[in-house]
Amino acid sequence: MEPTRDSHATLVDLLDRVLDKGLVLYADIVVSVAGIPLIGVNLRAALAGMETMLKYGVMQDWDERIRAWEREKRGEKAVSMVSGDGDGPVDATAFAG
Amino acid sequence: MQHGENIRVAPPGEGEAVAKVEGRYLYCVADSGEKVSLGPIGINGQEVYAVPYEDVCAVVHDCPAEPYQSTDAEVIKGWVIAHQRVVDKAWEKWGTVLPLGFDTIIREQGGSGPQQNVENWLAADYQTIKRKLEAVRGKAEYGVQVFWEPQVIARSIAQMSREISSLEEEIKSKPRGLAYMYRQKLENAVKREMEAKADQCFRDFYSRIKKHVCDLKLEKTKRADDDRQMIMNLSCLVDGDKSTHLGEELEGIGQMEGFSVRFTGPWPPYSFVSA
Numbered sequence: 001m002e003p004t005r006d007s008h009a010t011l012v013d014l015l016d017r018v019l020d021k022g023l024v025l026y027a028d029i030v031v032s033v034a035g036i037p038l039i040g041v042n043l044r045a046a047l048a049g050m051e052t053m054l055k056y057g058v059m060q061d062w063d064e065r066i067r068a069w070e071r072e073k074r075g076e077k078a079v080s081m082v083s084g085d086g087d088g089p090v091d092a093t094a095f096a097g
Numbered sequence: 098m099q100h101g102e103n104i105r106v107a108p109p110g111e112g113e114a115v116a117k118v119e120g121r122y123l124y125c126v127a128d129s130g131e132k133v134s135l136g137p138i139g140i141n142g143q144e145v146y147a148v149p150y151e152d153v154c155a156v157v158h159d160c161p162a163e164p165y166q167s168t169d170a171e172v173i174k175g176w177v178i179a180h181q182r183v184v185d186k187a188w189e190k191w192g193t194v195l196p197l198g199f200d201t202i203i204r205e206q207g208g209s210g211p212q213q214n215v216e217n218w219l220a221a222d223y224q225t226i227k228r229k230l231e232a233v234r235g236k237a238e239y240g241v242q243v244f245w246e247p248q249v250i251a252r253s254i255a256q257m258s259r260e261i262s263s264l265e266e267e268i269k270s271k272p273r274g275l276a277y278m279y280r281q282k283l284e285n286a287v288k289r290e291m292e293a294k295a296d297q298c299f300r301d302f303y304s305r306i307k308k309h310v311c312d313l314k315l316e317k318t319k320r321a322d323d324d325r326q327m328i329m330n331l332s333c334l335v336d337g338d339k340s341t342h343l344g345e346e347l348e349g350i351g352q353m354e355g356f357s358v359r360f361t362g363p364w365p366p367y368s369f370v371s372a
Contacts, residue, residue, distance in 0.1 A: 001348040003239055003340065003362040010361045011174070013240050016316075017367035018177045022198035023126065023229075024371055029214045031120060031162050031202040062292045063318050066299050070315050 120162030120202040121211045124183040125365070126219070127154050128193040128230050135186055140165065140179045145186075148212060150219035153226055156187045156194075157215060162204035188365050193234045195226065196365040229370055235337045236311055237363035241347060243302055243329035244321055247291070249355035254290045261286050295328050302329055302350055309343040310335050314368045325357065332368035 004010060122140065130152040135145040143158035167173050177199055184196045203218065205211045219226065255261045264283045268276050307313060316330040335343055344360065351358040 001344045001351060001358065001360055003344065003360045005362060005364070007178070010240075013361045013364070014181055015174070015177055017238075017364060018180055018196075018199045020198070021367040022196045022201075022370060024198065025123075025201055025203075025218070027203075027218060029203050029206050029218065031164055031204050062295055066296060067315055067317075070303070 118162040118204055119211045120160050120204045121148070121155075121157040121215050122160045122165075123197045123201045123203060123215070124156040124158075124180060125187050125197055126195040126226055126230070127156055127187045127191040128152075128234075129154055129191045131191075135183065135190075138179075138186060139183055140176050145183050147187075148215045148219070150216050151223065153219060153223070153230070155215050155219055156183060157203075159211075160202065162202060162211070164200050164202065184365050193230050194365055195229050195233070195370045196367050198367075233334065233366040233369055236334050236366060236369075237337070237340070238366045238368055239333045239335055239340060239343065239360065239362035239364070241306060241329070241331040241333055241343075242319075242327055242359040243298075243350060244325040244327050244357045244359070245295075245298070246324060246355045246357075247326050248324065250294060251287055251291060253355065254287065254294060258286070258290055261290065298356075299329055305346050305350070306331065306333065306343065309333075309339050309346055312369055316368075334366060334369045335363075 007014075122143070124139075124145065127147065129147070130149045131147060131154065132149050133147050135147070135156070137144050139145040139158040143160065145156060145158050147154040147156055165176055167176075180199055184194060188194045203211050203214050206214060209217070255265070261283065264279060264286060268279045268283065271279055310333040312334040314332040316332055318327040318330045321327050333343065340363065347358045347360050350356055
């Protein structure tokens with residue numbers, strides 16, 4: 001399948017990235033914008049269906065659990081790479097940090 | 098916050114001239130030492146240009162040292178789209194960029210102008226910037242979201258699970274009050290099975306996707322705006338020519354009954370420049 005970047009269909013994906021991600025600069029020469037998270041929150045509230053919530057509470061727990069599992073897995077990988085036990089040429093942790 | 102308070106500009110119409118503190122809005126850092134203008138393509142039509150240091154540059158526009166703020170979603174959307182348009186332009190022109198998040202503004206300070214401060218920052222962080230540029234060179238970010246239709250999955254689980262089908266059978270022969278309790282039991286059993294199934298799918302998809310990417314970030318799942326449920330939300334950093342392989346893998350996942358996939362990009366590497 002082909003990836004899409006159609007500007008209407010992927011606006012949410014764009015907002016997620018531009019508002020919450022990107023290179024962050026920590027320096028006193030940067031205008032400190034306490035408003036950044038606020039802008040994000042306001043905007044999300046304004047757009048229905050954008051809440052980062054799951055439909056079923058039971059799956060919300062599951063989501064937390066599976067993400068904890070992944071974090072753990074990444075940690076293990078980092079260790080196993082040191083001992084030369086990587087499972088392929090590319091590894092999710094290879095570029096981390 | 099404190100900075101913001103100090104530099105409030107007088108409301109329009111007030112006669113007194115207030116000295117504005119100058120700033121530079123940052124779009125991205127690019128892999129070029131070229132001193133060049135990109136034209137009036139910035140937020141609110143601002144003139145965008147590159148501030149070089151050695152062989153890298155910051156892509157900026159001139160602005161007062163105040164954050165862009167609004168409670169109007171449409172206004173913010175417009176700014177974000179403009180921000181992205183500039184990053185795209187720089188990405189297209191120079192091939193490798195480190196995109197900044199929205200509303201990063203460098204100000205003048207202690208007699209040092211904002212332009213000088215941008216250069217000082219590039220000089221001070223030069224090694225880090227070079228390392229990050231290398232890490233994303235020739236790569237792009239893709240969004241991958243996997244959904245399932247809970248009804249379809251639940252149905253297929255019910256067919257597979259002996260516990261569930263026997264509960265369904267028992268309900269039929271029970272009086273109303275008891276049947277209610279059985280239905281509760283049934284629902285719990287279905288939930289349990291759904292979670293186990295979600296676990297299994299997640300691990301399976303994760304390892305299948307991981308083969309085709311240089312790096313990936315697990316994002317929070319979101320509420321879908323239809324009957325579907327998102328069970329996986331990833332940002333993937335992918336080597337230029339590998340995106341077709343990833344696409345083929347996702348095609349396979351999307352063809353499974355009850356599953357669908359959203360595949361977006363290529364994006365500048367927003368999720369892979371922070372560390």
